[in-house]
Amino acid sequence: ARARLTLDPTARVGPVRRRTFGSFVEHLGRCVYTGVFEPDHPTADADGFRADVLALVREQGVSVVRYPGGNFVSGYRWEDGVGPVEQRPTRLDLAWHSTEPNTFGLDEFAKWCAKAGVEPMMAVNLGTRGIQEALDLLEYANIRSGTTLSDRRVAHGAKEPYDIRMWCLGNEMDGPWQVGHTTAAEYGRLAAQTARAMRMVDPRLELVACGSSGRGMPTFGAWEATVLEEAYDEVDLISCHAYYEEKEGDLQSFLASAEDMEQFIGAVAATADAVRARKRSAKRVDISFDEWNVWYMKRFHDQGAPADWPVAPPLLEDHYNVADAVVVGSLLITLLRNTDRVAAACQAQLVNVIAPIVTEPGGRAWRQTTFHPFAQASRHAVGDVLRTAVESPTVETAEFGAVPMLHAVATHSPADGRMTVFAVNRSVDTPLAVELPHVPVERLDVSTLSDADPYARNTADDPDRVRPRPSQDWTVDGDTVRVVLPPLSWNVIRLG
Numbered sequence: 001a002r003a004r005l006t007l008d009p010t011a012r013v014g015p016v017r018r019r020t021f022g023s024f025v026e027h028l029g030r031c032v033y034t035g036v037f038e039p040d041h042p043t044a045d046a047d048g049f050r051a052d053v054l055a056l057v058r059e060q061g062v063s064v065v066r067y068p069g070g071n072f073v074s075g076y077r078w079e080d081g082v083g084p085v086e087q088r089p090t091r092l093d094l095a096w097h098s099t100e101p102n103t104f105g106l107d108e109f110a111k112w113c114a115k116a117g118v119e120p121m122m123a124v125n126l127g128t129r130g131i132q133e134a135l136d137l138l139e140y141a142n143i144r145s146g147t148t149l150s151d152r153r154v155a156h157g158a159k160e161p162y163d164i165r166m167w168c169l170g171n172e173m174d175g176p177w178q179v180g181h182t183t184a185a186e187y188g189r190l191a192a193q194t195a196r197a198m199r200m201v202d203p204r205l206e207l208v209a210c211g212s213s214g215r216g217m218p219t220f221g222a223w224e225a226t227v228l229e230e231a232y233d234e235v236d237l238i239s240c241h242a243y244y245e246e247k248e249g250d251l252q253s254f255l256a257s258a259e260d261m262e263q264f265i266g267a268v269a270a271t272a273d274a275v276r277a278r279k280r281s282a283k284r285v286d287i288s289f290d291e292w293n294v295w296y297m298k299r300f301h302d303q304g305a306p307a308d309w310p311v312a313p314p315l316l317e318d319h320y321n322v323a324d325a326v327v328v329g330s331l332l333i334t335l336l337r338n339t340d341r342v343a344a345a346c347q348a349q350l351v352n353v354i355a356p357i358v359t360e361p362g363g364r365a366w367r368q369t370t371f372h373p374f375a376q377a378s379r380h381a382v383g384d385v386l387r388t389a390v391e392s393p394t395v396e397t398a399e400f401g402a403v404p405m406l407h408a409v410a411t412h413s414p415a416d417g418r419m420t421v422f423a424v425n426r427s428v429d430t431p432l433a434v435e436l437p438h439v440p441v442e443r444l445d446v447s448t449l450s451d452a453d454p455y456a457r458n459t460a461d462d463p464d465r466v467r468p469r470p471s472q473d474w475t476v477d478g479d480t481v482r483v484v485l486p487p488l489s490w491n492v493i494r495l496g
């Protein structure tokens with residue numbers, strides 16, 4: 001099969017936003033404990049952070065990290081996680097039926113972010129709590145000193161304020177599983193009131209209202225419209241959450257999962273714009289896609305919740321394969337293609353819990369297959385996202401009908417003229433020859449992640465079984481490049 005991709009460096013969608021490469025650390029399973037934080041680990045630093053994990057987070061190119069949940073935040077008391085560790089309470093975490101020891105909290109998270117070189121993004125609890133507790137947390141985090149709570153932070157050893165800009169107003173409040181789940185109108189009102197009060201403390205905040213926890217939710221669309229009717233003037237962003245998995249052996253539909261994400265973004269943008277029109281507002285509300293990934297949710301539901309309130313049990317520890325990595329790459333392509341509307345995105349999650357990085361308690365840490373497309377996109381997507389003209393044959397899918405076999409996006413760095421094409425061949429069995437006319441060809445480099453076995457995985461003993469490898473399957477003719485993309489593959493074509 002043959003496809004053609006035409007690039008024009010003057011046709012921009014918008015700038016590549018660093019916040020597209022965000023991630024998420026929730027108090028869930030082993031994401032925090034024995035994930036980022038393990039004081040007894042041989043690589044642990046003086047703060048108890050695993051240095052092997054920190055190195056992988058830096059290599060992955062993560063820009064912003066959302067914390068502390070997720071479903072967890074809707075029952076969380078942030079004060080439990082600050083101050084002398086021996087005085088911190090032990091609590092039940094209703095979201096994950098676990099016991100929370102609170103030996104890691106906001107102060108540790110802020111330190112960890114500084115070491116990892118990432119921006120913190122906080123969520124406030126609007127499940128069991130409200131405006132006052134959100135204000136208290138904000139005072140503790142962002143006020144320099146001179147008030148009870150800011151002075152408490154200073155007394156806990158953090159002289160400088162954390163200066164956290166992005167705040168999520170609760171989490172998935174549309175979901176019946178959420179502690180404090182409520183109606184769109186009630187949540188919208190509370191989000192607006194909380195936002196208004198938080199801005200009185202710090203007008204520079206960027207505030208995210210909860211959108212739907214999935215496009216398949218029965219209230220999808222209506223939820224966004226009602227929440228924004230209440231909170232449009234007070235918030236900057238509305239969230240989207242989406243998880244994908246291969247269902248009943250339908251690999252071809254799974255590979256086209258980004259079609260769903262594309263429609264999701266379009267629908268939420270249209271809904272926000274409709275509210276804007278009704279309000280005659282000059283402001284545009286953009287999207288924070290602050291949970292996205294491949295998640296074998298069915299496996300999790302079949303397993304059920306832990307019975308006896310364990311501390312940091314292994315939960316949601318999906319073991320990713322080649323196809324999962326290709327889908328993750330394709331979802332990143334969609335986020336980049338929508339850079340004019342998606343202001344931030346967080347892959348859920350960072351370590352152990354549906355994560356690109358895996359650790360053994362006390363032992364090794366390694367990269368899952370899904371680590372690689374993220375790391376490459378974060379590293380090589382620089383400058384502007386370009387509008388791309390794609391001419392491609394289609395593949396039939398049971399879930400989305402006929403979809404283009406080639407899924408791609410390109411970026412252009414005006415600083416050095418380099419262009420990078422991120423491309424997925426979504427066919428399970430057919431190689432795709434892609435022609436790129438009128439491109440710079442002096443410094444050409446092609447890398448491909450593919451495998452004869454779409455279900456191949458990395459393990460602690462064979463951590464590099466699946467990774468991007470240099471491809472030689474390309475030719476140059478004048479200023480035209482032709483690259484062959486293997487079936488079911490993620491590819492990075494660097495031109496310059």
Ligand code: AHR
Binds near residue numbers: 070071072213349
């Ligand atoms: O990321 C796992 C969970 O998925 C989060 O806690 C929740 O917000 C979503 O349902």
